[in-house]
Amino acid sequence: MVFKKRTRVDLAKKILLEHISPIERRERVPIKDANNRVLAEEIVSAIDVPDHRRAAMDGYAVRAEETTGASPSNPMLLRDGIDCVRVHTGSPVPDEMDAVVMIEDTIPAESGGMVEIRSAVHPNKHVSMVGEDVYHGDAVFECGHHLRGCDIAMLGMIGISNVQVYVRPRVAIIPTGSELVPMQSEPEIETGKIRETNGLMVGLYVKKWGGIPVYKDIVIDDPDLIEKEIRASADCDAIILCGGTSVGARDYVPGAIESLGSLLVHGVGLSPGKPAALGMIDTIGKTGDETGALPVLSLPGYPVACLIALLEFGRAAILKLARMPLMPDRLMRVRLGAKIASKIGYLTYTRVHVTGGVAHPVMTSGAGILSSVTGSNGFVVIREELEGLDEGDEVDVIWIE
Amino acid sequence: MVFKKRTRVDLAKKILLEHISPIERRERVPIKDANNRVLAEEIVSAIDVPDHRRAAMDGYAVRAEETTGASPSNPMLLRDGIDCVRVHTGSPVPDEMDAVVMIEDTIPAESGGMVEIRSAVHPNKHVSMVGEDVYHGDAVFECGHHLRGCDIAMLGMIGISNVQVYVRPRVAIIPTGSELVPMQSEPEIETGKIRETNGLMVGLYVKKWGGIPVYKDIVIDDPDLIEKEIRASADCDAIILCGGTSVGARDYVPGAIESLGSLLVHGVGLSPGKPAALGMIDTIGKTGDETGALPVLSLPGYPVACLIALLEFGRAAILKLARMPLMPDRLMRVRLGAKIASKIGYLTYTRVHVTGGVAHPVMTSGAGILSSVTGSNGFVVIREELEGLDEGDEVDVIWIE
Numbered sequence: 001m002v003f004k005k006r007t008r009v010d011l012a013k014k015i016l017l018e019h020i021s022p023i024e025r026r027e028r029v030p031i032k033d034a035n036n037r038v039l040a041e042e043i044v045s046a047i048d049v050p051d052h053r054r055a056a057m058d059g060y061a062v063r064a065e066e067t068t069g070a071s072p073s074n075p076m077l078l079r080d081g082i083d084c085v086r087v088h089t090g091s092p093v094p095d096e097m098d099a100v101v102m103i104e105d106t107i108p109a110e111s112g113g114m115v116e117i118r119s120a121v122h123p124n125k126h127v128s129m130v131g132e133d134v135y136h137g138d139a140v141f142e143c144g145h146h147l148r149g150c151d152i153a154m155l156g157m158i159g160i161s162n163v164q165v166y167v168r169p170r171v172a173i174i175p176t177g178s179e180l181v182p183m184q185s186e187p188e189i190e191t192g193k194i195r196e197t198n199g200l201m202v203g204l205y206v207k208k209w210g211g212i213p214v215y216k217d218i219v220i221d222d223p224d225l226i227e228k229e230i231r232a233s234a235d236c237d238a239i240i241l242c243g244g245t246s247v248g249a250r251d252y253v254p255g256a257i258e259s260l261g262s263l264l265v266h267g268v269g270l271s272p273g274k275p276a277a278l279g280m281i282d283t284i285g286k287t288g289d290e291t292g293a294l295p296v297l298s299l300p301g302y303p304v305a306c307l308i309a310l311l312e313f314g315r316a317a318i319l320k321l322a323r324m325p326l327m328p329d330r331l332m333r334v335r336l337g338a339k340i341a342s343k344i345g346y347l348t349y350t351r352v353h354v355t356g357g358v359a360h361p362v363m364t365s366g367a368g369i370l371s372s373v374t375g376s377n378g379f380v381v382i383r384e385e386l387e388g389l390d391e392g393d394e395v396d397v398i399w400i401e
Numbered sequence: 402m403v404f405k406k407r408t409r410v411d412l413a414k415k416i417l418l419e420h421i422s423p424i425e426r427r428e429r430v431p432i433k434d435a436n437n438r439v440l441a442e443e444i445v446s447a448i449d450v451p452d453h454r455r456a457a458m459d460g461y462a463v464r465a466e467e468t469t470g471a472s473p474s475n476p477m478l479l480r481d482g483i484d485c486v487r488v489h490t491g492s493p494v495p496d497e498m499d500a501v502v503m504i505e506d507t508i509p510a511e512s513g514g515m516v517e518i519r520s521a522v523h524p525n526k527h528v529s530m531v532g533e534d535v536y537h538g539d540a541v542f543e544c545g546h547h548l549r550g551c552d553i554a555m556l557g558m559i560g561i562s563n564v565q566v567y568v569r570p571r572v573a574i575i576p577t578g579s580e581l582v583p584m585q586s587e588p589e590i591e592t593g594k595i596r597e598t599n600g601l602m603v604g605l606y607v608k609k610w611g612g613i614p615v616y617k618d619i620v621i622d623d624p625d626l627i628e629k630e631i632r633a634s635a636d637c638d639a640i641i642l643c644g645g646t647s648v649g650a651r652d653y654v655p656g657a658i659e660s661l662g663s664l665l666v667h668g669v670g671l672s673p674g675k676p677a678a679l680g681m682i683d684t685i686g687k688t689g690d691e692t693g694a695l696p697v698l699s700l701p702g703y704p705v706a707c708l709i710a711l712l713e714f715g716r717a718a719i720l721k722l723a724r725m726p727l728m729p730d731r732l733m734r735v736r737l738g739a740k741i742a743s744k745i746g747y748l749t750y751t752r753v754h755v756t757g758g759v760a761h762p763v764m765t766s767g768a769g770i771l772s773s774v775t776g777s778n779g780f781v782v783i784r785e786e787l788e789g790l791d792e793g794d795e796v797d798v799i800w801i802e
Contacts, residue, residue: 035605052592054769058649088651090580090702090769092593103649133770140775148802149609150708153602154775156584157595157704179491183557191453192493194558201554204436208550248459248504250489301491303558307551328731328800368455368491369534374541374555399729401549 005267006274008384009347012265013316016278019264020295022323023237025167031155034147036210037165038323043141045158048131055087057126060106060115061097064123075116077109084115093127100126134158146325169321171211172233175199176253177243177301178220198242198306202299202314206240208401209315210322223252230256230296234283237321238294240314243301246275253298257281261293269384271346272367273309275300295321305367308349330399332378334359340380341388351376352397359397376400406668407675409785410748413666414717417679420665421696423724424638426568432556435548437611438566439724444542446559449532456488458527461507461516462498465524476517478510485516494528501527535559547726570722572612573634576600577654578644578702579621599643599707603700603715607641609802610716611723624653631657631697635684638722639695641715644702647676654699658682662694670785672747673768674710676701696722706768709750731800733779735760741781742789752777753798760798777801 007015026040055061062084070076078084084101085094093100105119134140140154141147147155147165155163180196181189189195196218203213214236219229221244233239244253247267254266254277261281268276277298295317299309319326337360342348351372352359359380364372378397382389389395408416427441456462463485471477479485485502486495494501506520535541541555542548548556548566556564581597582590590596597619604614615637620630622645634640645654648668655667655678662682669677678699696718700710720727738761743749752773753760760781765773779798783790790796 032601032605049771050595050769051590056767056769058647086650088649089647090578090595128767128769132767133772138772140772149602149605150704150771150774150801152605153598153704154771156598156601157771159586159590159596161585177491184562185560189452189560194451194491195560197554197557200433200557201550204550204553246459246490248489249487303551303554327802328733330729331732332729366457366529366533368451368457368529370450370551370555370558371534371541373551400551401728 169237570638673706703768
């Protein structure tokens with residue numbers, strides 16, 4: 001496997017992302033289905049929240065001026081229901097009242113119908129004001145805001161029951177390789193054949209990042225059939241191929257991308273994942289978006305290399321298409337239980353198992369050994385400039401999701 | 402709001418979790434639907450992966466002994482198709498061959514049908530062995546393993562098409578409060594009323610953590626009706642109530658829990674979120690699980706307090722029930738753009754907006770101001786022992802999902 005050149009991961013990603021235009025198509029959904037979606041409209045509140053003054057404490061609503069000088073040694077007597085009104089946290093403060101005395105500063109007087117007020121309050125004390133949370137006319141969310149559970153509650157609170165969001169990008173997933181048989185093939189498969197599982201793996205991550213996987217059939221190692229399937233998938237918003245991306249005699253995918261558009265990158269400083277290729281193809285007859293090109297990612301067929309290249313390039317591409325934020329990783333800050341090696345010039349994903357605050361490297365290498373990932377709970381990512389890490393080094397381990 | 406005692410968050414959580422038994426009910430699902438589920442069976446591979454020796458490089462499969470002494474200056478000539486066979490990365494190595502010479506170390510000889518071998522190889526060089534990834538009989542996943550995308554690919558690879566997983570816990574969500582109206586109420590609501598949105602918010606997070614939300618109707622502040630609804634929800638695996646949890650005259654939920662089982666904690670050192678209560682109720686006529694009690698969480702009605710108490714107690718409870726791992730948080734390590742205050746004795750959630758590597762505190766307080774969360778992208782969590790943090794302090798900001 002000799003690549004003419006090897007592009008650094010950050011540069012390769014930058015080149016790819018510069019070519020990707022975020023999705024423009026929109027749809028309207030009920031807010032209960034809008035969690036984890038991206039707003040395609042600005043949301044302005046038509047109402048005040050709260051729309052009335054609320055008691056911030058349990059106690060008695062009063063006219064503040066009538067409590068002047070009140071103290072435990074000098075309580076004021078107010079008529080219950082006339083000069084003061086019992087209120088609970090969150091309940092409306094009557095229009096004629098302007099403050100709340102906390103319940104612990106009051107005593108129902110022995111003479112019926114009266115309340116002893118044992119603390120003086122200023123106007124607005126313990127009163128939540130109208131619009132304290134949201135004023136009518138406030139722009140509550142910008143267009144492009146990624147909606148979380150708390151945001152959905154806010155939408156409900158201001159009386160909005162459905163919102164316009166960007167559609168989720170459709171991502172065609174094309175497994176290639178003459179050695180592949182469909183995953184469902186049971187119970188025995190011909191020796192020399194391999195069950196195709198990269199497609200489903202890629203699809204599950206695509207879904208997780210906000211895309212809609214569109215699963216395509218296996219394509220054998222034939223340049224014409226690969227080109228044909230890529231063209232047939234141009235109604236999607238992105239295409240991910242698995243396999244056939246290296247520089248061997250049967251690696252036809254990068255060539256197919258080149259002939260249908262442009263190959264931006266082939267060969268990256270990523271380990272595992274070196275043979276990945278990134279490109280754009282021209283789209284003919286594709287409707288709905290302004291762009292005339294769509295991204296095509298050619299990932300290695302070996303499952304670990306496929307996964308790592310997907311995490312680096314697939315995630316970035318789909319998040320940009322979907323207008324989703326790049327969330328920070330789930331991190332465990334621990335010490336390395338043993339030395340790990342890496343090659344200078346490669347961003348290296350080492351699989352580790354973190355237990356008891358120590359990251360133990362999983363001592364299998366090889367881009368084809370999927371059990372090295374399934375037996376791990378984290379990645380230690382080693383920068384290009386480094387030649388491995390030492391036992392005892394403090395590392396940020398990325399939780400494998 | 403005066404609590405007789407205030408339990409530390411870590412202790413309160415420990416008490417709650419000690420009372421919770423993980424779910425025992427199981428179901429069988431196709432592997433494509435098993436992502437993010439928890440295995441309820443051990444998975445043992447019935448096959449070897451790979452089930453044949455594979456070429457690890459493009460080149461020629463050879464008998465290693467026939468390459469002894471080969472070099473660029475002393476090439477060996479082998480008969481193509483007889484003494485050596487062209488192989489591609491991943492393709493089977495013929496039975497009679499035991500090594501692969503890389504393509505760059507070979508030249509098709511000028512005399513037809515012959516190949517120049519310019520490098521000596523040892524037996525097994527560039528050959529992936531049978532079972533290199535998984536041996537038949539290997540326990541690939543333990544019972545209780547949380548399935549990720551890469552794990553699903555592994556299941557497919559070893560020929561498994563469906564798996565037994567634990568069912569997702571059903572979580573009843575009961576909003577309480579006489580001031581509440583259903584969220585769908587449009588377009589105008591009576592002054593003094595509030596749209597109920599905590600229920601949906603809680604439900605969206607419950608779903609995210611692996612539970613199934615079971616939405617119940619609003620219950621007014623009436624102790625009998627609250628008890629009745631809790632009893633009616635005892636067919637679920639957990640119950641979360643929102644509102645009515647403080648110590649005011651209309652806070653009936655903790656009392657209802659007490660009368661139906663036991664109130665473990667009422668009042669916690671959490672800000673916002675102090676009034677939260679945690680308990681267990683006895684279940685009568687509930688089937689399927691060994692435990693005779695189910696957890697009941699009483700969360701504050703103010704939306705920010707509700708959310709924070711949910712993140713602290715709801716998440717832990719649901720993950721334990723569902724047997725899901727407690728994943729590390731998504732973290733941003735940044736500097737604090739301004740001083741923030743906190744009260745000693747309270748685990749304090751401060752809302753911040755992180756931009757350009759700096760966390761800017763959102764300068765609104767109050768457990769009722771939901772816009773303080775929706776306008777933020779992170780929480781700075783301040784430990785009980787501290788009295789705030791200073792401008793410039795390095796902090797781990799938790800990304801709000």
